[in-house]
Amino acid sequence: MSTSxxxxxxxGYEVVIGLETHAQLSTQSKIxxxxxxxxxxxxxTQASAVDLALPGTLPVMNKAAVERAIRFGLAxxxxxxPRSIFARKNYFYPDLPKGYQISQYEIPVVQGGxxxxxxxxxxxxxxxxxAHLEEDAGKSLHEDYHGQTGIDLNRAGTPLLEIVSxxxxxxxQEATEYARALHALVVWLGICDGNMQxxxxxxxxxxxxxxxxxxxxxxxxxxxxxxxxFLQQAIDAEIQWQIDQIxxxxxxxxxxVLFDPDSGETRAMRTKEDAHxxxxxxxxDLPPLVIAPDWVERVKAEMPELPRVMxxxxxxxxxxxxxxATMMTQSKAFGAYFEAAARACGAPKLVANWxxxxxxxRLNAEGRELADSPVQARTLAQLIGRIADRTISxxxxxxxxxALWSGEGSDVDALIEAKGLKQVSDTGALDAMLDDVLAAxxxxxxxxxxxxxxxxxxxxGQAMKATKxxxxxxxxxxxxxxxxxx
Numbered sequence: 001m002s003t004s005x006x007x008x009x010x011x012g013y014e015v016v017i018g019l020e021t022h023a024q025l026s027t028q029s030k031i032x033x034x035x036x037x038x039x040x041x042x043x044x045t046q047a048s049a050v051d052l053a054l055p056g057t058l059p060v061m062n063k064a065a066v067e068r069a070i071r072f073g074l075a076x077x078x079x080x081x082p083r084s085i086f087a088r089k090n091y092f093y094p095d096l097p098k099g100y101q102i103s104q105y106e107i108p109v110v111q112g113g114x115x116x117x118x119x120x121x122x123x124x125x126x127x128x129x130x131a132h133l134e135e136d137a138g139k140s141l142h143e144d145y146h147g148q149t150g151i152d153l154n155r156a157g158t159p160l161l162e163i164v165s166x167x168x169x170x171x172x173q174e175a176t177e178y179a180r181a182l183h184a185l186v187v188w189l190g191i192c193d194g195n196m197q198x199x200x201x202x203x204x205x206x207x208x209x210x211x212x213x214x215x216x217x218x219x220x221x222x223x224x225x226x227x228x229x230f231l232q233q234a235i236d237a238e239i240q241w242q243i244d245q246i247x248x249x250x251x252x253x254x255x256x257v258l259f260d261p262d263s264g265e266t267r268a269m270r271t272k273e274d275a276h277x278x279x280x281x282x283x284x285d286l287p288p289l290v291i292a293p294d295w296v297e298r299v300k301a302e303m304p305e306l307p308r309v310m311x312x313x314x315x316x317x318x319x320x321x322x323x324x325a326t327m328m329t330q331s332k333a334f335g336a337y338f339e340a341a342a343r344a345c346g347a348p349k350l351v352a353n354w355x356x357x358x359x360x361x362r363l364n365a366e367g368r369e370l371a372d373s374p375v376q377a378r379t380l381a382q383l384i385g386r387i388a389d390r391t392i393s394x395x396x397x398x399x400x401x402x403a404l405w406s407g408e409g410s411d412v413d414a415l416i417e418a419k420g421l422k423q424v425s426d427t428g429a430l431d432a433m434l435d436d437v438l439a440a441x442x443x444x445x446x447x448x449x450x451x452x453x454x455x456x457x458x459x460x461g462q463a464m465k466a467t468k469x470x471x472x473x474x475x476x477x478x479x480x481x482x483x484x485x486x
Contacts, residue, residue, distance in 0.1 A: 017207055018165050018219075019175060021163045021165075027068070030048075030157035032059030032135060033059070059285055072186065074299065074303060076115060078112045078113030079111045080111075080296050083290050084108060087106070088281055088282075095137050097138065134162055135156070136155045136159075138151055179228060202226045205221070207242070209246070217252060218251070233261070241266060310329045324352040341378070374404065375404045393473065431479065440462070
């Protein structure tokens with residue numbers, strides 16, 4: 001894969017997109033206190049004295065959060081900084097009890113790296129600028145408060161890994177596929193549960209437009225996008241808004257904006273701040289974070305097989321094309337399902353085709369995860385085995401799959417028999433039938449012998465019709481050509 005380039009223009013403008021993604025780390029306690037990170041507790045029941053910034057409290061670093069950051073850095077091929085610094089990011093907001101957020105600024109824990117993914121069947125790579133540890137703020141609640149705003153500080157102090165990409169994506173689709181790949185990776189690594197509805201994985205999109213060859217345009221940041229659909233819609237809306245403004249003779253002003261899914265529009269929330277507006281300075285209560293080489297090696301030794309490594313193995317051991325191998329490693333569940341089915345039936349390419357096709361189509365239509373599939377790997381392998389040994393046709397296999405999915409049965413062979421889908425491949429049984437087909441279609445026979453190949457296809461169609469689709473097409477082809485002297 002090579003670094004993606006963008007040649008697609010929108011109304012004559014180049015689009016430049018960078019994403020900042022907040023992944024909530026899967027620790028049981030907060031980043032600087034022992035308070036629980038469990039979701040759904042009553043407001044303000046999981047906010048400790050440290051989270052509330054009561055006088056005299058001191059933060060203590062959560063080692064498990066650091067280990068998850070190291071794991072991510074190793075997975076994306078980044079540099080894990082041997083020494084990094086925590087800073088105070090100063091701003092006022094009602095749900096920020098300290099009046100500052102503890103984050104990392106000048107020296108982040110993860111530096112560089114890259115994420116690889118596909119847009120359609122085109123390989124892309126997006127470089128990462130950094131990933132740094134920080135604490136989350138609380139949450140402002142505006143509903144059911146009779147025109148007032150409530151403050152819930154349960155999230156205050158929740159550990160986050162903010163992952164910052166380089167601004168090198170050129171379309172909303174590319175940005176969305178990057179976000180999907182990043183989401184799949186952090187879930188695969190076990191460092192984030194990826195639950196977007198609960199705010200465990202959310203994206204901020206920095207968007208600007210420019211004429212080809214011109215300097216970078218002024219960016220606007222779309223905050224807190226918690227679904228891939230909204231991410232793509234928000235970026236598209238922002239692109240059109242910026243181009244409209246420029247075409248009408250207005251300048252783009254740097255700002256933070258929100259996306260309204262109901263109206264499909266972005267609206268300005270506040271003028272965008274720059275780093276100096278936050279008055280960053282090293283947190284005096286936290287010493288530098290020192291990560292010794294042996295700690296990194298211990299984390300590396302405990303790492304799961306990475307998606308790209310598994311994909312390379314699937315190409316090598318199962319002969320899959322690069323695209324198929326990447327699709328089979330979109331999650332651990334997909335990889336395990338594919339490998340179990342491929343080993344059981346010995347037809348890995350057919351397994352990949354069915355997983356990318358019929359299985360994925362059904363899962364997406366019903367909003368299911370692969371783990372909830374009614375057709376388990378061994379059953380799919382049995383079905384694919386019957387295609388491979390030509391017991392049934394592809395069309396017959398889809399009928400059996402429908403029955404398996406709907407719970408009509410669980411035994412492939414029994415369903416084939418019950419539905420009468422077994423292909424006729426006995427040459428003796430087919431011989432007389434094909435003689436009848438040729439006798440009834442003399443015009444097609446003459447056209448074929450005159451050099452018209454389409455006439456042969458017509459004869460095959462008539463033969464399949466005569467057997468009600470039960471004949472093995474390969475056997476029919478072979479016998480017909482022999483009878484026609486071809």
